[in-house]
Amino acid sequence: MCLGVPGQVVEVDELTALVDFWGVRRRVRLDLVDEPVAIGDYVLNHVGFAIRRIPPGDIEGTLALYEQLLKEAGPNDLMAADVRSEVAGVEGAGRAGRAGTT
Amino acid sequence: MTGNLEFRDPERAKALVERLARTTADVGRTVSIMHVCGSHEQAIAKFGLRASLPDDLNVIMGPGCPVCITDQPEIDEAVALAQDGVRIATYGDMVRVPGSAGSLADAQAAGARIDVVYSVAQAVEIARGTDEPIVFFGTGFETTAVATAAVVLAGMPPNLSVLSAHKFIPPVMEIVAEMPGTRVEGFLAAGHAATITGCGIFEAFAARQRVPVVVAGFEPLDILAALVRLVELVRDRQPAVVNMFPRCVTRDGNANALNQLWTVFRTTGGRWRGIAHVPNGNLRLRDVWASVDARRRFRIDTARLWQQAPSTLVRQCICGNIMAGIASPADCPLFGNPCVPDAPVGACMVSSEGTCRIWHEYGGVPRLGGLACPM
Numbered sequence: 001m002c003l004g005v006p007g008q009v010v011e012v013d014e015l016t017a018l019v020d021f022w023g024v025r026r027r028v029r030l031d032l033v034d035e036p037v038a039i040g041d042y043v044l045n046h047v048g049f050a051i052r053r054i055p056p057g058d059i060e061g062t063l064a065l066y067e068q069l070l071k072e073a074g075p076n077d078l079m080a081a082d083v084r085s086e087v088a089g090v091e092g093a094g095r096a097g098r099a100g101t102t
Numbered sequence: 103m104t105g106n107l108e109f110r111d112p113e114r115a116k117a118l119v120e121r122l123a124r125t126t127a128d129v130g131r132t133v134s135i136m137h138v139c140g141s142h143e144q145a146i147a148k149f150g151l152r153a154s155l156p157d158d159l160n161v162i163m164g165p166g167c168p169v170c171i172t173d174q175p176e177i178d179e180a181v182a183l184a185q186d187g188v189r190i191a192t193y194g195d196m197v198r199v200p201g202s203a204g205s206l207a208d209a210q211a212a213g214a215r216i217d218v219v220y221s222v223a224q225a226v227e228i229a230r231g232t233d234e235p236i237v238f239f240g241t242g243f244e245t246t247a248v249a250t251a252a253v254v255l256a257g258m259p260p261n262l263s264v265l266s267a268h269k270f271i272p273p274v275m276e277i278v279a280e281m282p283g284t285r286v287e288g289f290l291a292a293g294h295a296a297t298i299t300g301c302g303i304f305e306a307f308a309a310r311q312r313v314p315v316v317v318a319g320f321e322p323l324d325i326l327a328a329l330v331r332l333v334e335l336v337r338d339r340q341p342a343v344v345n346m347f348p349r350c351v352t353r354d355g356n357a358n359a360l361n362q363l364w365t366v367f368r369t370t371g372g373r374w375r376g377i378a379h380v381p382n383g384n385l386r387l388r389d390v391w392a393s394v395d396a397r398r399r400f401r402i403d404t405a406r407l408w409q410q411a412p413s414t415l416v417r418q419c420i421c422g423n424i425m426a427g428i429a430s431p432a433d434c435p436l437f438g439n440p441c442v443p444d445a446p447v448g449a450c451m452v453s454s455e456g457t458c459r460i461w462h463e464y465g466g467v468p469r470l471g472g473l474a475c476p477m
Contacts, residue, residue: 003294004245004297031255031256031362032248032249032252032356032358032362033358034357034358034359044294044297044350046249047221047222047246047249048221048222048223048224049221049223049252051245051248051294051297051359052356055349058349065321077148078144078148078455078463079141079148079320082454085220089221
C-alpha cells in the first residue's frame with residue numbers, strides 16, 4: 001500500500017492521464033500531482049493517482065530499480081506482488097487471488 | 103531467495119555493512135532502530151538484511167502496516183454497516199482482518215455485499231453504476247488518505263460516502279518513542295509516504311523527542327546506507343532529519359496533495375491496534391463534509407458485535423505487541439501454527455505489509471540480529 005510505481009504518460013486530458021506501465025495502459029488521476037504533466041513524462045503512481053512527476057534525470061535509475069525487482073522476484077515475493085498489483089490496477093494481483101469481489 | 107545478500111553492487115554492500123558494524127561499535131551499547139513501513143520490512147526480510155547487521159543493532163518494524171494497525175472499533179463499524187445491508191467498497195486486505203465478531207469476509211459469507219477495490223476511484227465508478235448506497239471504507243496512511251481526499255473534493259456520486267479509518271503516522275512515532283520497553287533511538291521513515299508529506303514533517307518530532315529520523319528508499323543498499331547514517335546520528339547525539347531518498351522526497355512534500363488532505367480531513371485521537379490511544383493519530387472528515395461522512399449518514403450500531411466473546415485463539419494473538427515493536431513474530435505461540443496466511447488469526451498475518459506475513463513468506467524466522475523481546 002505504500003509503494004508507488006513509475007509509468008510513462010501517453011495521453012492527457014483535464015483530470016486524468018493514460019499511463020503506460022511496462023505495456024499495461026491505465027487511466028491515472030492527476031488530482032494530486034503538484035506540477036503539470038505532459039505526454040512523455042514519467043509519473044510515480046499510487047492507488048490510481050499520480051503523486052509525483054519524476055524528474056528527467058531520475059527516470060532511468062527509477063525504472064532500472066523496478067525492473068530488477070520484478071525480474072528477480074519469485075512467485076511468493078511480496079514486494080513484487082505489491083508492485084504488480086499497482087501496475088495492473090487490481091487489488092491483490094499476485095496475492096494468490098484471496099479476497100475476491102462479490 | 104533469502105539469506106544471501108544479492109546486491110547489484112556487492113562491494114558497496116560489504117563496505118556499508120562494515121561501516122555499520124564499526125559505527126554501532128562506536129556507540130558502545132545496543133541500539134534499537136524502528137522503521138514504520140511494510141515495504142521496508144519486505145526488503146529487509148527478502149534480502150536477509152538482519153543477518154548482516156551487527157549483533158548490537160536491532161532493527162524493529164513498528165506500526166507501519168496500515169491494514170494491521172486498523173483496530174477493531176473501525177472494522178466493527180464497517181462490518182455493522184455491511185450486516186445492515188450497506189454495500190462496502192474497500193482495499194483487499196481489509197476484508198480479512200478480524201473485528202470484534204468476525205471480518206468483512208465473514209459478513210460477505212453471510213450475504214453482505216463487499217467490493218474489493220484497488221483505488222478509491224473504483225469505488226466512485228461502482229457508485230455511478232447503481233442507485234444503492236455505497237460506503238468506501240478508507241484505510242491506510244497519508245498515501246491513501248490523499249487519494250480519498252481528492253475524490254471527496256472532486257465531488258462524489260450522491261449515493262457514495264466515506265467511512266474513514268485513515269491514520270496519520272507522525273503522532274504514533276511520538277507514542278512509540280516514549281513507550282517503556284521499546285527504547286527506540288532512531289527512526290527510518292518510508293520514502294513514498296514522505297513523497298507526499300515531505301521530510302520536514304518529522305523535524306518537530308525529532309527535536310521534541312531528541313531522536314533522529316532518516317528517510318530511506320526501498321533498495322537494500324538504500325536501507326543499509328540509511329541505517330549507517332542513522333547510527334552515526336545516534337552516536338553523535340544529533341536528533342536531525344536526513345533525507346536519503348532525494349529522488350522522491352523533498353523537504354516540503356507534495357503541497358497540492360497536502361492541501362487536499364487537510365481541506366478534507368482533521369486529526370483526532372483514536373485507537374491503533376496494539377498502540378492503544380494515539381492523540382491526533384486518526385484522520386476524520388471535517389464537519390463541512392458531513393454530507394459524505396458515513397458516520398453522519400448512517401446510524402452505525404456496533405454495540406451488538408461486542409456481545410460475542412473473542413475466541414481463545416484471538417486472545418492469544420500478540421499482534422498488538424508486534425505492532426508496538428515490543429515483540430516479534432517469533433514470540434507468538436500461534437505464528438506458523440495455526441496462524442498462517444491462508445488462515446490468519448491476527449491482522450499481522452493478513453497483509454503483505456504485515457510483519458508476520460512477511461516473516462512467514464521469507465522462511466519463517468529470519469535471524470534476528472539480537473532483536474530483544476522484553477515482553
